[in-house]
Amino acid sequence: MNEIGKVAVVGAGMMGAEIAYCFALAGKDVVLNDASMDLACSGKHRLEKILDKGISKGKIEPERKQSVLSLITPTDADHALGDADLVVEAVFEDEQVKKEVMSRLDTICQPHCIFATNTSSIPITRLATAVGPDRIGRFIGTHYFSPVSLMKLVEVVPGLETTEETVATMMACCRDIGKTPIRVKDVPGFAVNRILHAMWIEVNRLVEEEVATIEDIDIGCKLGLGHPIGPYALMDLTTNTLNLQVQQILFDAYGERFMPRPVLKQKVDANHLGRKTGRGWYDYRK
Ligand SMILES: NC(=O)c1ccc[n+]([C@@H]2O[C@H](COP(=O)([O-])OP(=O)(O)OC[C@H]3O[C@@H](n4cnc5c(N)ncnc54)[C@H](O)[C@@H]3O)[C@@H](O)[C@H]2O)c1
Structure with missing residues (x-):
């Protein structure tokens, strides 16, 4: 099973920023990518409020704030994603936009890197056609729930060609960051x-x-x-x-x-x- 060290989150919006937060909270190095540096930085900026809330509720020790934030690097550059072990895609819910991002990153990311889409409605099997035959076994759906910083569930959704090793790696990875994964078939709406x-x-x-x-x-x-x-x-x-x-x-x-x-x-x-x-x-x- 692959070890997930560095994570790249593409799309620093409502979902992507909080997904990045969950990985950083678990001690992972995260690059948070968006179409512009402003968007990537404002995604990270929103996380400060979430951390402050966690601190005021006594759920996070105040001294952890800076160390968690320092694990998240905002970027608008594709090459910053090149050494990730896992890419989590959380861009707009638009098939063409998602496929364009995936096929571009397919040429940049390492061969062992897993691509996980957070789509809520597009079939995983269809999105997986955006990557080449060497990646398709490592393409999977991981469907988080909003607000990601609070919601424990992740639906792990293998596509037709996703390998069992990828499924096992992602189930373990979700548990590693404190989530509870459930395996769900690639049907519209998942479960x-x-x-x-x-x-x-x-x-x-x-x-x-x-x-x-x-x-x-x-x-x-x-x-x-x-x-x-x-x-x-x-x-x-x-x-x-x-x-x-x-x-x-x-x-x-x-x-x-x-x-x-x-x-x-x-x-x-x-x-x-x-x-x-x-x-x-x-x-x-x-
Ligand atoms: N909103 C929810 O409750 C929810 C729940 C589960 C899953 N999802 C899914 O998560 C995904 C993101 O949803 P959201 O609500 O965070 O959307 P959002 O609009 O808040 O964020 C999307 C982000 O993606 C960025 N983006 C768009 N194209 C990009 C590109 N080519 N490269 C880099 N960044 C790009 C946008 O600038 C924006 O910041 C969607 O697929 C959505 O269906 C959403």
Whole structure:
């Protein structure tokens, strides 16, 4: 089994930055790459707040802050990724963008380097065609959950040609950084998003039928089902464009039961995308 020493995270957005954080917290050297140095640095900058929160809650010793941050090197240069043992791809959820990144890095990275995509909806087997025959056995899906710094689960998703050695390495690597991996087949939505979106579509039906308000549905899920966060507050975190995109993919794959509800489409049309745009199901502008 391969030892993962140095990690490269491509895409320093909401997911990528926190994935980098989890590896650094476990003592790994991480390069955090984005399209520009500004984007890469602002990804790293956001992690300071997460560290400060962890320190104020007594979960992280204050003296660790600088050492964790010093393990993360922001970069916009491809060559900085050349000696990584693992590349975690967390760029936009766009097949062409992801494939372009993967095929470019395939020529730069070492032969033993594993490529792990954090796609939430694109088949791993299809993304794997972006790399050459020598890499394809080391191409895999590792699906993290938001916020990555808090959520323990990673769905480990082998593509058609992923080797068992790669699966074993990634299961061990997830455990190494304090996550709990589950192995899931490469089907649209994997496992957890199928559960989640079935529920989100149903809560949207409840709102359309005026059975309950979004606030009361959130209260119901928290106090009645023990969820740590209500579905509407969570949709605002994951952003409604991505929510709709995933439901469209599930609808194409499984039919009627995953048909996105009009109320979600309307939110996207109105640019009420969630916390990112200041307004989603809730209003964050005040
Ligand atoms: N948001 C979620 O809750 C969630 C959950 C699980 C998985 N995902 C998946 O994680 C991935 C990233 O999602 P996100 O929410 O962090 O998106 P995001 O838009 O916050 O971040 C994407 C980042 O990728 C960068 N990027 C785009 N093209 C690039 C390139 N060619 N090279 C380097 N960097 C590039 C962008 O500048 C941006 O900083 C997506 O595939 C998404 O489906 C998201």
